[in-house]
Amino acid sequence: MKGVRDWVFGQLLSKSLASTRPLSGSGSFLSEEPVNEDSDDPVGIQFDNYFSYKDPWLNGEMVFSIRESGDMNFRAEMRIVRAHMARSESSSPTSDTSCSSSCNQETGSPQSLQQVAEDSCQSIHGVEVKKGDPLTKIEDLRINFFRLLLRFGQSHDNLLVAKVLHRLHLAASIRAEEMNRVKVDRARAVAEEQEASGIPELNSSFRILVLGKTGVGKSATINSVFDQTKALTDAFRPATIHIKEVVGSINGVKVTFIDTPGFLPSSTSNLRRNRKIMLSVRKFIRKSPPDIVLFFERLDLINMGYCDFPLLKLMTEVFGNAFWFNTILVMTHGSATPEGPSGFPITYESYVTQCADLMQHYINQAVSDSKLENPVVLVENDPHCKKNFMGESVLPNGQVWKSHFLLLCICTKVLGDANTLLDFKGSIELGPLITPRVPSLPHLLSSLLKHRSTTDSTGVEQDADEILLSDAEEEDDYNQLPPIRILTKSQFEKLTKSQKKDYLDELDYRETLYLKKQLKEESQRRRERRLSGEEDCGVGDNSDHQQTSPEAVLLPDMAVPPSFDSDCTIHRYRCLVTSDQWLVRPVLDPQGWDHDVGFDGVNLETAIEIRRNVYASITGQISKDKQDFSIHSECAAAYADPRGQTYSAALDVQTSSGKGMIYTVHSNTKLRNLKQNVIECGVSLTSCDNKYYVGAKLEDTILVGKRLKVVVNAGQMRGPEQVAYGGGLEATLKGGDYPVRDDRISLSMSALSFKNEMVLGGGFQSEFRPIRGMRMAVNANLNSQNMGQVNIKISSSVHIEIALVAVFSIVKAILRKKVTENNSRELLKMG
Numbered sequence: 111m112k113g114v115r116d117w118v119f120g121q122l123l124s125k126s127l128a129s130t131r132p133l134s135g136s137g138s139f140l141s142e143e144p145v146n147e148d149s150d151d152p153v154g155i156q157f158d159n160y161f162s163y164k165d166p167w168l169n170g171e172m173v174f175s176i177r178e179s180g181d182m183n184f185r186a187e188m189r190i191v192r193a194h195m196a197r198s199e200s201s202s203p204t205s206d207t208s209c210s211s212s213c214n215q216e217t218g219s220p221q222s223l224q225q226v227a228e229d230s231c232q233s234i235h236g237v238e239v240k241k242g243d244p245l246t247k248i249e250d251l252r253i254n255f256f257r258l259l260l261r262f263g264q265s266h267d268n269l270l271v272a273k274v275l276h277r278l279h280l281a282a283s284i285r286a287e288e289m290n291r292v293k294v295d296r297a298r299a300v301a302e303e304q305e306a307s308g309i310p311e312l313n314s315s316f317r318i319l320v321l322g323k324t325g326v327g328k329s330a331t332i333n334s335v336f337d338q339t340k341a342l343t344d345a346f347r348p349a350t351i352h353i354k355e356v357v358g359s360i361n362g363v364k365v366t367f368i369d370t371p372g373f374l375p376s377s378t379s380n381l382r383r384n385r386k387i388m389l390s391v392r393k394f395i396r397k398s399p400p401d402i403v404l405f406f407e408r409l410d411l412i413n414m415g416y417c418d419f420p421l422l423k424l425m426t427e428v429f430g431n432a433f434w435f436n437t438i439l440v441m442t443h444g445s446a447t448p449e450g451p452s453g454f455p456i457t458y459e460s461y462v463t464q465c466a467d468l469m470q471h472y473i474n475q476a477v478s479d480s481k482l483e484n485p486v487v488l489v490e491n492d493p494h495c496k497k498n499f500m501g502e503s504v505l506p507n508g509q510v511w512k513s514h515f516l517l518l519c520i521c522t523k524v525l526g527d528a529n530t531l532l533d534f535k536g537s538i539e540l541g542p543l544i545t546p547r548v549p550s551l552p553h554l555l556s557s558l559l560k561h562r563s564t565t566d567s568t569g570v571e572q573d574a575d576e577i578l579l580s581d582a583e584e585e586d587d588y589n590q591l592p593p594i595r596i597l598t599k600s601q602f603e604k605l606t607k608s609q610k611k612d613y614l615d616e617l618d619y620r621e622t623l624y625l626k627k628q629l630k631e632e633s634q635r636r637r638e639r640r641l642s643g644e645e646d647c648g649v650g651d652n653s654d655h656q657q658t659s660p661e662a663v664l665l666p667d668m669a670v671p672p673s674f675d676s677d678c679t680i681h682r683y684r685c686l687v688t689s690d691q692w693l694v695r696p697v698l699d700p701q702g703w704d705h706d707v708g709f710d711g712v713n714l715e716t717a718i719e720i721r722r723n724v725y726a727s728i729t730g731q732i733s734k735d736k737q738d739f740s741i742h743s744e745c746a747a748a749y750a751d752p753r754g755q756t757y758s759a760a761l762d763v764q765t766s767s768g769k770g771m772i773y774t775v776h777s778n779t780k781l782r783n784l785k786q787n788v789i790e791c792g793v794s795l796t797s798c799d800n801k802y803y804v805g806a807k808l809e810d811t812i813l814v815g816k817r818l819k820v821v822v823n824a825g826q827m828r829g830p831e832q833v834a835y836g837g838g839l840e841a842t843l844k845g846g847d848y849p850v851r852d853d854r855i856s857l858s859m860s861a862l863s864f865k866n867e868m869v870l871g872g873g874f875q876s877e878f879r880p881i882r883g884m885r886m887a888v889n890a891n892l893n894s895q896n897m898g899q900v901n902i903k904i905s906s907s908v909h910i911e912i913a914l915v916a917v918f919s920i921v922k923a924i925l926r927k928k929v930t931e932n933n934s935r936e937l938l939k940m941g
């Protein structure tokens with residue numbers, strides 16, 4: 111199926127091939143994989159990974175790094191555009207004669223392609239040929255193709271011809287499986303022989319449907335191709351009122367044009383009329399469908415403000431997506447003097463490229479498929495147009511348009527016939543690729559390994575409690591402290607620098623001790639409650655708090671990127687916390703522009719103690735914007751035994767990036783067999799698109815002293831016919847003031863094995879306070895595939911952002927300079 115799709119996309123003669131554009135980049139035709147221009151650029155992703163900066167503390171205020179990645183992308187794009195233009199501009203239009211001009215354009219480096227086509231055919235001989243066999247018919251088609259080329263005086267040494275042959279060969283190989291027969295040379299020889307003798311009669315005719323807006327030159331093109339006035343044209347009003355077949359003969363080959371009334375420029379009032387024309391055309395061609403469809407536009411009228419997308423959409427709706435397969439874009443008024451969007455003249459080639467790209471873009475949008483590439487041909491129907499010495503009309507780039515037009519028709523017809531012969535029609539699908547998204551097994555496994563069971567609703571880890579309680583026996587330092595006089599601002603200002611420092615240090619020390627004391631009391635209370643069990647169910651921890659703060663509390667405004675933010679603070683989403691049981695907050699989209707579009711979701715959280723030692727928590731988030739609706743929720747219930755054992759079960763529901771839902775059930779058991787050792791086992795079952803993934807993990811946590819924690823884990827995740835194994839080791843050293851100050855440094859190692867491939871990874875995380883009033887987190891990881899990430903987060907209450915931006919800009923400039931220097935050194939070396 112993939113082969114068919116690839117073939118089909120390949121068969122659409124690439125634009126660069128058929129248009130007047132230079133062919134330096136036409137190698138893609140031979141590649142089996144169609145080039146998807148929209149595909150993610152892995153380099154881009156890497157940039158993002160390296161430079162992106164997500165900051166939960168500052169709400170993404172460190173914009174410079176985000177801009178950095180955006181800037182990179184933008185510059186990459188610019189480079190592509192420039193390269194493209196340069197390519198267009200570098201080719202000087204050939205201004206010499208007829209066939210040779212078009213051949214020069216097309217041949218580029220035909221040798222290699224021709225060779226490929228021939229080689230491929232030479233290697234496929236020796237299979238019996240049966241009459242009526244589609245492969246035999248393909249062979250006949252090949253002969254017919256050569257005869258048509260001969261008849262129309264077209265050269266064989268042509269890139270276009272080589273590509274058609276190559277495609278025919280691919281088509282035959284798909285059906286035949288075994289490589290098959292008859293050399294191209296033979297087909298060519300037979301064709302020459304038959305053409306010379308005229309026997310048998312050339313059995314080929316063309317049926318061409320012309321479509322386009324009124325006045326674009328459909329009828330005029332028909333007349334030009336036949337070299338006589340067969341259809342009515344009119345410069346001032348619609349000339350073709352009814353669908354009409356215009357039959358003629360070109361070099362003895364019957365050509366039938368189906369001339370149609372032109373569409374009106376798209377607007378709501380013209381929609382009905384356009385649809386009526388399209389429906390009547392559809393009815394007309396139902397009995398004998400055309401071999402080729404020509405869609406007309408005026409080259410001189412296509413500019414950057416092209417707005418006929420609704421018309422293209424309507425055509426797709428009426429004729430179906432597949433109709434675009436055999437469609438050639440015809441641009442009349444081909445000798446129009448190009449003018450860039452800003453009024454400055456640009457080269458003919460770049461202008462044509464721009465127009466063709468623009469039209470292709472809209473067609474791709476109409477069919478929702480970026481792979482489709484329609485051939486483009488330029489036409490000039492003006493009788494006063496420039497002529498070569500043989501009297502043939504030539505375009506400003508020297509191309510004889512009629513010859514090119516006919517060649518394109520022949521190629522499209524032959525490939526269309528091959529399509530029908532090999533019965534590929536049903537397999538052709540245009541439109542968005544709907545690939546069912548399968549969750550990645552390694553991803554599921556690593557999230558299972560990372561997942562830590564929530565033991566209770568307070569959020570304070572048990573080991574933190576341990577430390578605090580062990581400290582409780584020690585003397586209470588805070589109460590021993592001598593009283594201190596708090597200075598006013600003016601008093602503080604009067605102090606010397608060292609006095610200021612001492613004073614602030616003292617305050618810091620006292621604050622730490624005070625917080626420690628508070629946490630100690632809190633954890634003591636918790637422990638007593640847990641052990642005594644006297645407390646009422648369902649009220650839990652929150653009872654004291656609820657009594658003290660029954661009033662609604664206004665949460666502070668979230669920091670939104672400053673662009674487009676109005677100063678008016680009245681019309682803003684406010685967030686009130688009315689009880690401790692439920693926390694409802696708006697979700698800020700960091701990409702959003704302002705307060706209106708920045709919030710597109712709701713987040714809801716609750717955690718309660720249902721019964722003694724039984725906790726439940728619900729976390730959910732719903733986001734909705736114009737296109738996407740996503741929901742992510744986590745419901746968990748846990749039973750925490752006072753002796754340290756914990757049993758928990760949870761259900762996660764999440765929308766996948768397709769339309770389906772992903773459900774995950776997991777269960778965890780935590781056993782504290784020794785004071786310093788906790789063993790945790792977890793199982794999970796994930797369901798996505800009727801596929802099930804089962805995972806299990808085992809984890810051991812060892813506490814060494816009060817500050818060092820080592821976690822070792824291993825797990826397995828099984829999906830349909832796939833298994834992933836993984837494990838890791840993480841050592842965390844907590845700061846002396848933990849848990850009051852969450853300073854820590856941790857080193858981690860991980861191994862993941864999937865599909866006989868092992869990925870090893872290492873990571874470093876650290877969180878500390880470099881100076882007073884500032885916190886810094888450094889997070890770096892790298893794996894054996896050389897993929898990694900570095901995150902640096904800085905949060906500060908002092909205004910040092912400006913200094914930071916400056917430092918960052920300097921570092922950036924130095925790096926960029928270094929890169930440029932390296933590049934120029936390499937260039938010098940090459941030179």
Ligand SMILES: Nc1nc2c(ncn2[C@@H]2O[C@H](COP(=O)(O)OP(=O)(O)OP(=O)(O)O)[C@@H](O)[C@H]2O)c(=O)[nH]1
Pocket residue numbers: 322323324325326327328329330331342343344345346347348349350351370371372373442443444489490491492
């Ligand atoms: N200069 C120039 N004029 C053209 C070209 N193509 C068409 N014309 C003129 O444009 C006018 C309209 O052309 P038609 O062929 O009647 O247009 P049409 O698309 O058939 O229009 P409908 O029949 O109404 O759909 C005629 O006067 C043509 O001579 C071209 O390539 N160059």
Ligand SMILES: [Mg+2]
Pocket residue numbers: 328329330342343349350369370372
């Ligand atoms: Mg007409």
